[in-house]
Amino acid sequence: MKTQKIFFCGNLKFLRERKHKSQEELANILGIKRSKLAALESGQTKSPLPEDFLNISEYFKISVDSLFKIDLSSLSELSLRQLEAGNDVYITGSNMRVLAMTVDKTSKENLEYVPVKAKAGYIAGHRDPEFIAGLPRFSFPSLPKGKTYRMFTITGDSMLPFPDGCDVIGQYLEDWRDIKPQTLCVAILKGEQDFVFKQVTLKGDGLLMESMNKSYQPYTVPFSxxxxxxxxxxxHTVEVPEAQDMQSIATLIREVQAEIKVIKGRR
Structure with a gap:
């Protein structure tokens, strides 16, 4: 039987340093002595307790299997964030979500742009690095660092006042459990030829999709x-709001504010 290479010791040190923790600090968090942690990192202890592995796995949010079988130092920061978000090949198997992306010459992630003409191919090619590399891409200096972003062209009137044909920049969500009720999201769904831009809410084993245009009925999509x-x-849009529309919105806001004052005065 072929010997399996074990990466646990190196991974433990790598993860500790990635969190900027000293051996003393991490040992206190894990409830063990610093000398024991040092022995775990160096591989000098031959009989660690199972609960030590479980505590380390829970703290770093990475499965025990991955701690042993994957050289974490060889992964990109995005891949590490995906593991920490629960997208772990040893936990979720074939359901692991892998995001293809491109970087510039300084290894900074690009902002890929998915125009209307690329929509049909995106469903099939969203995991294909060659397809993603073929998309228009550029740098957007005002975007927060440490996250992954992509731009999609949205069509239709289901999300008015967002105009038909506007370009929406979205931040990639690794952990869907972070979604708050009615979070605005671009959803890429199996079998669809278009992108779904909706207000998204967790609902049982799926996601509730709601349009801002109330003439469209909400529906639920399974996680799968x-x-x-x-x-x-x-x-981003080239469409300029009409002055009458802006005036109507301002009037509506004033009316709501006046109603709130009346309600408060009755208490």
Whole structure:
């Protein structure tokens, strides 16, 4: 039987340093002596307790299997964040969500742009590095660092006042459990030829999709049908709002504020 290479010792030191913890600090968190942690990192202890592995796995949010079988120092920061979010090949198997992306010459992630003409191919090619590399891409200096973003062209009137044809920038969601009720998201769904831009809420074993245009009925999509979720960051359009529309919105806001004052005065 072929000997399996074990990466636990190196991974433990790598993860500790990635969190900027000293051996003393991490040992206190794990409830063990610093000397024991040093022995675990160096591989000098031959009989560690099972609970030590479980505590380390729980603290770093990475499965015991991955701690032993994967050289974590060889992974990209995005891959590490995916493991920490629960997208672990040893936990979720074939359901692991893998995001293809591109970087510039300084290894900074690009902002890939998925225009209308690329929509049909994106469903099949969203995991294909060659397809993603073929998308238009550029740098957007005002985006927060440490996250992954992508731009999608949205069509239709289901999300008015977002205009038809506007470009929405979304932040990639690794852990769908972070979604708050009615979070604006671009959802990439199996079998769809378009992107779904909706207000998304966790509901049982799926996601409730609601349009801002109330003439469209809400519906629920099972988790198994969702390929990617991108939380709304900003949108861009060449359409200029009509002055009458802005005046109507301002009037409505004033009316609501007046009603609130009346209600407060009755208490």
């Amino acid at each position: 049908e969702v390929l990617e979720l991108w939380r709304f960051h900003s949108y």
